[in-house]
Amino acid sequence: MKVLALLTTLVTGAVLLYGTMDFPAFGDPNSPAAQHLSAYFIKNAVPETHVPNVVTAVLGDYRGYDTMFETVVIYCAGLAVMGILRKKKKQD
């Protein structure tokens, strides 16, 4: 069992490393990830939302739909924990 787990882990790791061969180097300002969406956000977030913190602007507005569900996720977690553990109040 443990050997199988170790093998799976190694294979997964190897595949992931194989995938990184195509990646741009660490800290490369011309990587695709730095060019497409992020560039737009850095350039336009402040004029379009008047929020200096670009992360807040993207979080709250451009990707606000994600953040809404993120709030719902944590709300669900709180509720699920209550539902799973909460015992009935003792009569005292």
Add this chain to the structure above:
Amino acid sequence: MKLLQERTAKQKLGESLIIQTAVRMLVPFIQLFGLYVIVHGHYSPGGGFQGGVILGASFVVLSLAFDQKFSMHYMSEKTNGIFGNIGALIYTGTAALCAIMGGMFLDYSALDKLIPLGPIEWRSLGIFIVEVGVGLAVMSIMTALFWVLGSKGEMDEGL
């Protein structure tokens, strides 16, 4: 305060007096800092989640230094649950309100029809509103998670 004196007299509370006094003095400042992190999210690192967690931590600190009953004296379980619901409702309600006001879902600039401030300013304000909602929800859930997990679901003295 009276409750604290009574219970300290009964020697029921766990930690030492120094910790308790320090925590009692710290808690208002922790909460103030949490509020600052929420409302200052536009201009510095921060926002609803971070501030909410700090606010929640203030109650966690109370229940660690004293006990859980004591922290629930400041924020009852019921109030906490209502805060969580209201927080989540603020976000989703704002989103739906934008759609009802004639814009897209979550299009804060549509709220301009409600109070004319200019669409771009409304985007900034809309982000602020939802961040407050997130902050409330996260505070409530963090506190509730600690309470429930810390007391094995009994909501008594806890750890």
Add this chain to the structure above:
Amino acid sequence: MEQFLELVVSKYNYWIYVILMMIGFYAMIGKGNLVKKLIGMNIFQTAIILMFVSAGVKQGAKIPILNKHEVLEHGIDIATIVNPLPHVLMLTAIVVSVSVTGVALAILQRIYREYGTLEEGEILEKLGK
């Protein structure tokens, strides 16, 4: 060999994340203790966070908090600011991971209440009886 080393050095962040991920993944599927599985899950998620955030790094760039008036008047040079998007995504992912951890801890308490142990083998033994 030299080429390989160069490859490793230029992308060392990805190597670190893969190693972290493997530790977490092994703990999730190979360990018998349920708490260790949960810790493995957290390590796995941290590894993913590391991958995303390190992908947002630009050499010598500043944090994505700008000066509003300056930007409105003069615009901004993109190369001087790190990518904001991976940070946004990871904020979401962190919250999700916290939520899952919370639910999992609650379930672990229920399991402990029921069986008095958190070792998978012992639980299965008790179930077999």
Add this chain to the structure above:
Amino acid sequence: MSASNLPLFVLAAPLLTAFLVNLFGRLSKSWIAPLAIGCLSVSTILAVIVLGQVMVGGGYTYTVGNWQPPYGIELVIDRLSALMLVVISSVALLATISALKSVFQELPDKEYMFFTLYLIFIAGLFGLVLTGDAFNLYVLLEITSITTYGLIAMGPGRAPLASFNYIIMGSIGACFYLLGVGYLYLMTGSLNMADIANILKTTTGGGAAVATAVAFILVGLWVKMAFFPLHGWLPNGYSLAPTGTAMISAPLMTKVTIYLMIRIMFSVFSIDYLFLHNPLVHQGVVWLATIAIICGSAMALAQTNLKRMLTYIIVAEVGYMVGGVWLANKIGLTGAILHIINDAMMTLCLFLAAAALLYKLGDLEFDNLKGVYRKMPVTMAAFTVGAFSMIGVPPTAGFFSKWYLILGGIEAGQWQYVVALLFSSLVNAVLFFRIIEIGYFLRPGQHHPTEKIAEAPLSMQIPLIVAAALLVIIGFNSGTLVDTISQWAAPLVF
């Protein structure tokens, strides 16, 4: 209120009502039923209107927050997603009406938490169907998962253990999916599905990173849909969960994940890349699906509990659909999509019947079912319709989708898949006729649970009858459905 907002109101209705259920439900239980049923009815009506719009005017995209697609989050409303909206909302509505009774019986004092999570779960499914953004999909996948973890773990006895197992497996799946999305993001700099597809087309398209991304996204989704070697969480999770949970998540969760696989495969990656680049891959997946079908059916044979048997049949059905998609021809794809719809309905029908039986019997071991036909004729009649559909007896819906799958298999020359389908139908026939035999012909002994039971309450019977009727109606209208699906699939060239 502009008309294009309708698809989001389908989602917003259960989401907003969930919070209200939590607030008012703790005051009084009587609020829960009208709120839940009301909001799901609204969703169903809106979903039908959306489907009508899309059928007339064609699909459209919706930009949340009015940001242009690659920058904001885009929702895709085309024929397929509109159809899925209708399926999910109607299944959810029927399941909810029936779930109310059993939840009030099984989980006293926790109803409002249960139904809050339940409604958020449904909202998450709507979101999953609509979204056109790869990262948004991850968040919604986690919403549906977390709610399901909670809903399963609320059950008694071994349910928390099953739920923990699901958490570990589900998190592996979600993390793999996120890793895949991360690789795509690093290579393309985009998260919007259509945008990623465009960038992949203009750049080289292949490469090690993209291949890894494909593999990880697929494996992640396979874990979530319980595709055979990764199905470990499903049977325990669904059979030990509270009945209300099993009723909603068994028909919907796996099917929606298969829909997601189709969505990702055909809107992010090109058909060239998936099927023609390396034919070994899709043949391999079809072989996997074949094994899944055979193993799922074989394991179903070994069960002595009705609910567990049904869960293993789900595992086999997942194999049908994954295989159908990967046959790499249009007939197979049509069959797979048709089977998503039919299977959702069949599973719903069978699980509703199981819930009604469980409500009266308290246990679903085969022994307890003796003589149950005489005591609960309506329930068992509906169960028989569901069973016939699962076996694939014509006029019921199950026959038509299976027919398309088999035709697709023949066209692709994947004979092992065709054989597996026939084998599985045979096994299903054996399984269900065994139950019919036990329930119809065997007489209950003395002190047997079926001694003094009567028909289930009306609120459980009505959804069950509607579900059974829908199976037949869908069966007779398969032509329309196939038309809709093939219109959606028209731009795809294999």
